[in-house]
Amino acid sequence: MDLRESGENYLEAILVLQQKTGVVHSIDVANYLNVTKPSVSRAMGILKDADYIWVEKGGQLHLTEAGKKIAESIYERHRLLTEYLVHLGVDEQTAASDACRIEHVISEQSFQKIKEHAGGKK
Template identity: 55%
Template sequence: MKIQESAENYLETILMLKEEKGTVRAIDIVHRMEFSKPSVSRAMSLLREGGYITTDKDGLIDLTDAGSEIAKRIYERHTLMTKWLIALGVSPETAAEDACRIEHDVSEETFQKIKAHISREI
């Protein structure tokens, strides 16, 4: 099932925050993504309804298996594309921004071919 780019960005952010901090709260997402509290609250509600995250009584957010699968896929794409663009001579800042756009639109087939090519080059 294809989900919206914004949902993928939220899931990726939750994954990254979880790896960095161990736990994730909505306020952490607000600060990282620089979105308003109401926007993040609405997004968390939609992700919870979609079965991508859970929240406990203390407000801690966790990825479900489905959410984790999407977040890991997007994060892998982001990381690989960023490294590749930097290796091509793109500045790290621009590479990260461009990778964020590319990661959502490239097909799985194309990504796998790029991944195979990059692993030979880098």
């Protein structure tokens, strides 16, 4: 199943929050993405149905292997593109905002070439 940009953003948010705090609930995702709790609830239902997340009885969110793979890929793109744009002279806030949009539409081939040019591994 192909995810839309918003689904990728939710998966990325769960990954980042798990890395920061270890425990993630819907309210954490809502606060992180600055969206409403009902929006998060709807998105979590869709991601759960697609087998990208699972929800513990107490409401804790977890990525499945498939969800984690997508989240890690998007987050890698976000970090590398942000760093690359900052290196080119873009201010950090603009770079992060632009990277957030670019990370969802850039082809794998273009991303790999940028990664190679930026000194990353193949």
